[in-house]
Amino acid sequence: MNKVLHLKSRPNGLPKATDFEIIEQQIPVNNLGELLLKSIYISVDPYLRGKMSKTYSPPFELNEPVASKVVARVIDSKNESFTAGDYVIGYLNWAEYQLSNGTGLSKIDNHDASLSAYLGVLGTTGLSAYFALLDIGKPKPGDTLVVSGAAGAVGSIAGQIGKISGCRVIGIAGTDEKTELLKSKFGFDDAINYKTTPDINAAIKAVCPNGVDVYFDNVGGEISDAVINNLNNNARIAVCGSISNYNDTETQIGPRLLPLVVYKRLSIRGFLIADYADKFTEGVSQLTAWLKDGKLTYSETVMEGFDQLPEAFIGLFEGRNEGKMIVKV
Incomplete structure (x- = not known):
């Protein structure tokens, strides 16, 4: 079975665990041109609060998945641009497994930094x-x-x-x-x-x-x-x-x-x-160089388990993170 996290109600004040609901579904099957992705690391960010309350556009819809940047592994590919075993990053749903046609996905590796770094210092x-x-x-x-x-x-x-x-x-x-x-x-x-x-x-x-x-x-x-x-x-x-x-x-x-x-x-x-999308390559290149030279370091707060997503998100507003808040699925 596959777990997907939905926005159940719009938060009033500090978000609560009851504002979210984890839905269990069958793992989807990919068709021609599609990838089956397994989430590895999910980014948890303060700006998502605005999408939940409809002050940040486009907003999240009730009883639909929350989404953010996700590092995922290609489990099965029927898309010629990707192969099984590739690691990718993109704006994806908070789900253990999901389908994609490849649009908006970028391949990444862990040669320059850890995979989770692409959600933080290199993201x-x-x-x-x-x-x-x-x-x-x-x-x-x-x-x-x-x-x-x-x-x-x-x-x-x-x-x-x-x-x-x-x-x-x-x-x-x-x-x-x-x-x-x-x-x-x-x-x-x-x-x-x-x-x-x-x-x-x-x-x-x-x-x-x-x-x-x-x-x-x-x-x-x-x-x-x-x-x-x-x-x-x-x-x-x-x-x-x-x-x-x-x-x-x-x-x-x-x-x-x-x-x-x-x-x-x-x-x-x-x-x-x-606003800076056309300069992302330049930025990642410089940040990577500073990391390699020891001029830049970073911290991550990693919570383990898909079910921890609501608590990780709430923790942002209670100061429970040092550096980037990430959930390892």
Whole structure:
């Protein structure tokens, strides 16, 4: 039998396990031109929350499969472009087995990195950090870069690219273990535990006495308000996500930032990784080179078992991941 995870109800606030349902079906049989795929690693990402609540298009439909990037193995192929045993990555359903006609699939191997790395540092996670920081943040040697959600999948990579670019890098995370990891493993110059810091604005000012030149924003909310208050003139903000607001049931009201945008001549820009699709090869090549040279490293939180998908997804919003959250099927 085959397991498929459906969205049973749209989450209200923090997602619950009961918002999902695992359906058992027969393993499908592939026809001419099709592949039978077995999922190996499934990517669990915060942005999926918006697709569940219909704020991110296209949304997930109720009683239909959830989907994200998946590393899969070709079990049987009746498609001349693929052979049994190939490993592929693509946007696929959360299912143990599924069919594909090959559209949108890319072959991968584990010569340069582990297969799971193609969901993280060598996938859209690493590419988000790479393009957003370099294209939007435009870091220069001597700049001070602050990264929120710094121990997460994108933030930990963005901070390291900041160091490669010659920046002084400060990370913001939610536990002492994570702030220590930022310094010991990822090479950040300093880190702040926002959960034990009574005045985040003062804390940022203390560790950034010369102000902040670049802000890589993964969380939004009060943390971002505090960082923006400490920005220098002509600072750049790359807005990658706003995880602190994804489960809000009411619209949050924060400081009015437009006066600061005017008087400090700030540049604030959001992005979708698809904006850089024509440059993915370039990005993966550079990230791979940095990995091989030891200039870049990464963390993964891997939960084992298809049935763990709901808990892995909920864990993103409870800070249970260090680096990329992945389910190994």
